[in-house]
Amino acid sequence: xxxxxxxxxxxxxxxxxxxxxxxxxxxxxxxxxxxxxxxxxxxxxxxxxxxxxxxxxxxxxxxxxxxxxxxxxxxxxxxxxxxxxxxxxxxxxxxxxxxxxxxxxxxxxxxxxxxxxxxxxxxxxxxxxxxxxxxxxxxxxxxxxxxxxxxxxxxxxxxxxxxxxx
Amino acid sequence: xxxxxxxxxxxxxxxxxxxxxxxxxxxxxxxxxxxxxxxxxxxxxxxxxxxxxxxxxxxxxxxxxxxxxxxxxxxxxxxxxxxxxxxxxxxxxxxxxxxxxxxxxxxxxxxxxxxxxxxxxxxxxxxxxxxxxxxxxxxxxxxxxxxxxxxxxxxxxxxxxxxxxx
Numbered sequence: 001x002x003x004x005x006x007x008x009x010x011x012x013x014x015x016x017x018x019x020x021x022x023x024x025x026x027x028x029x030x031x032x033x034x035x036x037x038x039x040x041x042x043x044x045x046x047x048x049x050x051x052x053x054x055x056x057x058x059x060x061x062x063x064x065x066x067x068x069x070x071x072x073x074x075x076x077x078x079x080x081x082x083x084x085x086x087x088x089x090x091x092x093x094x095x096x097x098x099x100x101x102x103x104x105x106x107x108x109x110x111x112x113x114x115x116x117x118x119x120x121x122x123x124x125x126x127x128x129x130x131x132x133x134x135x136x137x138x139x140x141x142x143x144x145x146x147x148x149x150x151x152x153x154x155x156x157x158x159x160x161x162x163x164x165x166x
Numbered sequence: 167x168x169x170x171x172x173x174x175x176x177x178x179x180x181x182x183x184x185x186x187x188x189x190x191x192x193x194x195x196x197x198x199x200x201x202x203x204x205x206x207x208x209x210x211x212x213x214x215x216x217x218x219x220x221x222x223x224x225x226x227x228x229x230x231x232x233x234x235x236x237x238x239x240x241x242x243x244x245x246x247x248x249x250x251x252x253x254x255x256x257x258x259x260x261x262x263x264x265x266x267x268x269x270x271x272x273x274x275x276x277x278x279x280x281x282x283x284x285x286x287x288x289x290x291x292x293x294x295x296x297x298x299x300x301x302x303x304x305x306x307x308x309x310x311x312x313x314x315x316x317x318x319x320x321x322x323x324x325x326x327x328x329x330x331x332x
Binding site: 023028029032033039041043044046047048049050053083085088092101104105 | 195206210212213214266268
């Protein structure tokens with residue numbers, strides 16, 4: 001009898017905590033992650049300021065991805081990017097990473113315009129590496145899913161740090 | 167026989183996809199969410215620029231939380247904040263929300279210094295509401311867990327929008 005009462009009590013407690021939490025009228029949402037699908041095992045900076053700070057203090061290059069959730073080119077690049085273990089491993093161990101769906105006020109991050117997807121590298125000396133680009137002359141920082149090898153080679157370029165002028 | 171072969175094949179595919187993903191040497195990580203525990207059912211802006219844009223375009227006030235993961239005062243406030251259904255409901259329906267663990271470059275967001283936890287309101291006209299504060303004269307934008315009623319009353323103040331001067 002005691003056991004039954006305890007079970008009922010535990011059940012009621014469980015129910016009240018399940019129903020007690022705020023729920024939007026439109027139904028339960030899955031919380032958005034900082035990775036936004038670009039690599040769930042990487043530790044993503046939230047803002048550009050934070051990413052620059054990490055880059056400087058750890059002396060690691062920064063990779064910034066500009067993308068949009070409803071852009072098929074961004075989605076296609078994200079798929080190969082997140083599934084490429086070589087990219088993910090190098091980024092995890094050697095880079096600071098940031099992905100943004102909203103532009104920053106820093107014009108250096110859009111050397112040839114604001115388009116997505118676009119990938120910029122920033123040196124720990126806080127210099128945007130406008131010299132590291134992909135293979136499209138009209139959108140120098142764009143990458144297609146088939147450009148993974150170029151991206152990897154650019155990551156290696158970014159790892160050769162500029163001499164800090166600070 | 168066909169069925170067995172198919173099962174083995176499916177098993178191998180499942181295994182290869184489970185073991186094929188990049189795994190950090192330190193073990194699997196749980197991806198950080200944009201909410202960082204301040205309300206998993208709210209839709210959080212990622213950056214201040216993004217939050218200001220949402221606030222202006224939706225004509226909703228913005229609530230900005232500055233906090234730190236390893237700060238016990240931040241943690242204590244987060245617990246009551248995330249579990250208070252009235253706060254969560256009003257924020258979800260009437261506000262734009264942003265939480266930051268790294269300071270922005272905008273000095274208006276630190277009228278009396280950079281400390282955590284600290285909560286600032288911003289009007290859709292992009293005016294930081296330095297007039298909406300808590301009950302501590304030395305840290306005007308700090309809230310303790312017992313200050314939930316003051317926070318709610320301040321949220322209601324913030325909902326009375328300033329006249330846009332734009």
